[in-house]
Amino acid sequence: MSLCFRSDSGVTLNEAATFDGTTTTTASTTTSTVTSKAGTRVPETVIAPTERVLRFNNSTVATVFQVSAHRPGRTLFRDLEFVFPHYSEHCVAKGLTALPPQSQSLSLSQSLAQSNNSFSEVQRDNARPNVQRLLSNMDIRRQAPQMTPDNLIVVQTFQRSNSDLMVINDESNNERNLLLETFSAWGRYVISRIRAQGFWADMTDPCSGYPVYTPRGTSLYPDVDGAARLLKYNTHLVGCCRIISHPVWGTRNYPATLFTTCPVDLLAVVLEDSYQSHHSF
Incomplete structure (x- = not known):
């Protein structure tokens, strides 16, 4: 979970916000299986990190998004089972029963x-x-399809910040709030498109680490630790919080995470649509 000093959840943000999508790089996918020396399944990348520029229609500020998608591996998946323990009940209640x-x-x-x-x-x-x-x-x-390490996808996002988020001041705190709003608006769009196809999707609130739409479990999801495990980026301890260091942006970044059990092909289409179109939230 990134440093965040906002008390409200990202899901309560302005639903009327819109953004433009401008491509800066081209997405690519990979489906290679990765195993450790002990034979234990470890995180694998299914959509390689890709950068896009998102701009809200009612704002002159553009944000650079990096998005990638990963299978969590068995160790991280065991942690996620405590973050989303009510996954099956939620799917049945919401009619999210589609299978690949x-x-x-x-x-x-x-x-x-x-x-x-x-x-x-x-x-x-x-x-x-x-x-x-x-x-x-x-x-x-x-019945809802079972959540497994093979069908769960962790969508990792980073936004480039102008402020060094290792520094705690009014400027960096204000920018965190803006980046939170951008991620929340983008995440709501992606989740709504995936759920419209009958598949489960949710995001965790970067401020609290708890799911936004699925009933919370006994554990929260730390964005920084999760991103470090998926992408092997370095981290720094600042007080009681951990900051992740992006290989290009350093500590000028804001991580946040989305989760889904939809097929990779569908996810790739929804992501590309979110980059290219103008949307109302």
């Missing part, structure tokens, strides 16, 4: 086959249909 195409097809075929088998048994026995069993089989299609 292959998994969805398999799940539906299995469900229909089980229903047909149950009905055949009923006909053969010349008995009343087992309605409870048939409904149970149909419910398989409505």
Whole structure:
């Protein structure tokens, strides 16, 4: 979690803010599997770090965004299970039940086959249909897909700041608030587009470390520590808080994080759309 002295959550920010997207570099993806010497799955990059310039329509200030996407690996995933322990219940409550195409097809075929088998048994026995069993089989299609290290994607963002965020003063605090507003507006757009396709997505509030839309768990998500584990950037301890050092921007950066279980291809399209279009929040 980055240094932040704002008491309100990013989700309460001005919903009417809009921004322009201007491309500065081209996105690329990779799907290589990474394992440690001990054979334990470690974080892997599925969308390489890419920079974009975002500008709010009602502001003359532009911010440089760096966005990348990663599979968390098993160690980080175990920590995230305590950040989002109510993931499944939230998905079912919100109707977020979509599966990747292959998994969805398999799940539906299995469900229909089980229903047909149950009905055949009923006909053969010349008995009343087992309605409870048939409904149970149909419910398989409505269950939320399990969150696993293989389908969870951590979207790591950085914004370049004019102020050195290792310094605590009015100028740096005001800029933190502005960067928080930019991330929150951008994150709301990305999450709404992903959820419209039936997949789960959420972001953590950089000020508190807790999920914005999913019920919070027993743990918070520290943006700085998470970014360091995903991208191997160096960190500095300032008082009781840790600051991450960007390889190009140094400590003039603001990290924040978004999470989703949507397919990588869909995420790439949504991200590109968020960069290129004019949107209302």
